[in-house]
Amino acid sequence: MRYRRANVAGATYFFTVNLADRQSSLLVDHIDALREALRRVRQVHPFGIDAMVVLPDHLHALWTLPLGDADFATRWMLIKAGFSRQIPATEFRSPSRVAKGERGIWQRRYWEHVIRDEEDFARHVEYIHFNPVKHGLVRQPVEWPYSSLHRYVRLGLVGAEWASDGRGEGRFGG
Incomplete structure (x- = not known):
């Protein structure tokens, strides 16, 4: 059975992408490799990153694809492959993967x-930016370094104190 995905050209999508080893911290340990993989894919297959947070074992992203383009699957495949090529091969591989x-x-x-x-859109931006607090990594969203929240603060869309009361809802306009 083939998994059916939504394919809406030019749409904005929310993604959750996980490492196979949910105890791993590869994504933050190798954040520069992830950034480089994203940069390279965006050069060839452009898309907007509306919000993003990178946690040790997974990431959440909100992307807007170009008009007439719904091919996020290729972008994720290339990002994953580009990141993986930069990481030493020490992970367990199942016989199927081999x-x-x-x-x-x-x-x-x-x-x-x-x-x-x-x-x-606003609800998903809030979810993304509050996620490091939800996972107990920091007490306030602004403390997490791998989050687009810092861009939102720089642009004046929210204050640095956003959700500092421990709640991540109802703060962005919608």
């Missing part, structure tokens, strides 16, 4: 959701 020539760094699947409206 047979397919795959690394064992990423989960094969990821979650995507098409953003429906401004309220849905």
Whole structure:
């Protein structure tokens, strides 16, 4: 059975992408490799990053694809492969992965959701920026270094104290 994905050209999508080893910290340990993989893919297959947070074992992203383009799957495949090529091969690989020539760094699947409206967009931005607090990595969202929240603060969209009361909802307009 083939997994069915939403394919809406030019849409904004929310993604959750996980490492295979959920105890790993590869994403933050090798943040520069992830940034480089993203940069290279965006040069060839442009897309906007509306919000993003990178945690030790997974990431959340909100992307807007160009008009007429719905191919986020290729972008994720290239980002995962580009990152993986920069990481030493020390991970466990199942016989299935070995047979397919795959690394064992990423989960094969990821979650995507098409953003429906401004309220849905705002809710997902908040979720992304509050996620490090939710996972107990920091007490305040602004303390997490691998978050687009810092860009939102620089642009004056929110203050540095956003969600400093431990709640991450209802702070962005929608």
